[in-house]
Amino acid sequence: MSASRHPALFATDPELASFVAAEENLQAETLRLIPSENYVSAAVLEASGTVLQNKYSEGYPGRRYYEGQQNIDKVEALAVERAKGLFGVDHANVQPYSGSPANLAVYLAFAEPGDTVMGMALPMGGHLTHGWGVSATGSWFRGVQYGVRPETGLIDYDAVRELALTERPKIIFCGGTALPRTIDFAAFASIAEEAGSVLVADVAHIAGLIAGGAHPSPAGHVDVISTTTHKTLRGPRGAMLMCREEHAKAIDKAVFPGLQGGPHNQTTAGIAVALHEAAQPAFTAYAHAVVANAKALAEALLARGFDLVSGGTDNHLILMDLTSRDVPGKVAAKALDRAGIVVNYNTVPFDPRKPFDPSGIRIGTPSLTSRGLGVGQMGQVAEWIARAVEAAAKSDEAALATIRAEVASLLSTYPAPGLPLS
Template sequence: MTAPVTPATATPATPARHPALTAADPELAALVGAEERLQADTLRLIPSENYVSQAVLEASGTVLQNKYSEGYPGRRYYEGQQNIDRVERLAVARARSLFGVEHANVQPYSGSPANLAVYLAFAEPGDTVMGMALPMGGHLTHGWGVSATGSWFRGVQYGVRRDTGLVDFDEVRELALKERPKVIFCGGTALPRTIDFAAFGEIAREAGAVLVADIAHIAGLIAGGAHPSPVPHADVISTTTHKTLRGPRGAMLMCREEHAKAVDKAVFPGLQGGPHNHTTAGIAVALHEAAQPSFRDYAHAVVANAGALAEALLARGFELVSGGTDNHLVLMDLTSKEVPGKVAAQALDRAGIVVNYNTVPFDPRKPFDPSGVRIGTPSLTSRGLTAEHMPAVADWIDRGVAAARRGDEDALAAIRAEVGELMSAFPAPGLPTLPGLPA
């Protein structure tokens, strides 16, 4: 098994795959080729990453790149929108159908801008907003201090119980009634358990707050019926379109019809200019794919794989936040393994296992050198791995963490070879068949 390709050793992308790019900019083409190889022969366990289909890739790279389209369908500031309007209306209709919402806006550039639009629609600078604390699994844009949302608004945070790793809804309710926030966010980036949207909805109504469900991580699971939907309970739903939804890097805001005007105005002209029409096209394709029966199978397989991986890790003595997972994500606390999360993540990367270091609740270490590692199963499930493969994955993680503790690079190289061999049997969606790539 060859070592991972780095920019220094990258070979040019195959001309048949990227002929114009290879001719115009061979240096950049080489980097693209290197990334194709890296995504093909490594085990990608970052829970926010995935593989998009060839159809999504093609839609995202069309001549729709060439159009400016400020405004909304039928109400643009540029002419020549006959086809663009139809593309956006198609994406909106598919979003409404897939998630069962009254209104959808597919223009936000990504998840953070989408959340900023929520603040612009429902709050004024200085207002109190509420979300899960970042070290507890929340997101920067839920009012955390280092984010603009924590600078422009008064952010108050809830957390999880130390003994269970689960949200304490009595505490959430007490905090909401005391602080009376304009907006309450539920959801986050490192939450391994099912989000109780109904409980959050009841608290938000009692406190007179707008409830925003940030489902960026679990949108695909919701679309596939593998996680409860926030639609009956949340006023607004914010999501990225990649991650478990397997679309391009974009975002959507969905809401009840009564909030449609405020949400649309906040996105444009409040925060953005023209939408990225090529991304809108990719979103439309991904939503169409997510409406197929096979996607439901995929979503449930993601959860099954995560559960099997969690059980295999527990059997090897790993400590998991909340004791396991209900969704696509597993958060490991490596304190008992005597390896910092960053050291473990970097060692696993050298072993061909791509993860990210992450804080754990009540982490005594600093965020840039935390105690935990966050892993997930969306990407490996897209490649066709099943629950029967998860003990092997857990074994590689176990051996990799132990090797990191010993500083044993030979052991990491041995794992790298084994990972590459398995990956060669499971070609990745959207990646070309090239020399050195799995067939």
């Protein structure tokens, strides 16, 4: 990597610039299988680093607290219209700084401190902000959780309904961070209507799949859609809230002035670019390829004797239980990292181990799909994972080094978007 790629940064702060260059090389040379990560395009990178960084823009288009917003209003309005068109919603707010603040805005819009809220339990695949105890949402609200069936690893919708009718939560969240199967939004909508609850679909992980038609959409079923804008959507690190028109005022007020001040306009611009890209036919092909790759990888892992939660996947994500391999998830994840395969250790449903030292690892196919790898390479990926887990069990660092060289060799023929190496 040469200084020509970031000349001003290298000239001003060569130490920091060296860290950025090292990260660019790391992302180029390793197989990134964390399902919440991806590669943004060069266009998204450029939009995220523009002079829009210099503007304060508290308020909304046409209703700002600062002057000089002629261009900023156009940028935000463009992002909003693209979000509405892509996801088929009445209203969109593109200002939330990230997914957790977006979810907190939902609470501010529809609940009071102490109210009952309901979401999937974190160890079962849910998210911290769905009322889990260690989160502010579990401290300020009374969180009740649903889970999955032990024998299938699938959401038990009968149990969800029973819990909802018993607890009558103000808000029900569907969606999570480690759910390898399709979410039945219609089933959740029926439950929420019967319980008198506001239904929120947190689609942060699958937003790109929804935009590309590779996963059913919650639009028309739920009151609010919450999502980050990176992950499968391949945008910058930001978030959006989308909703029915009747909830637009409450959502906007909760975001600003309820929780935050001026939006990050450079991020809004990156979101607008990503939404434009997601409306193209190539993105539809990418979204379906993400799912096809995940299914092929799951089948290859099953063929090698691995235990997968729910027996496979319908989306971009695979949750692997390593209990039968007698290798803890954390040990396996760190060994895979040394082998050039980046995953994260993760709890599995009914995990007897502690969250910081769990039984599983979480694997996803968005990043490798963005690089152009296809179903034909998934057998090789599964073989590397199997060899690395075996090497972890034997503390065989030489084997991990061999895998790392093989990974780098393959990836040299699949350049990463936004990362042209000099």
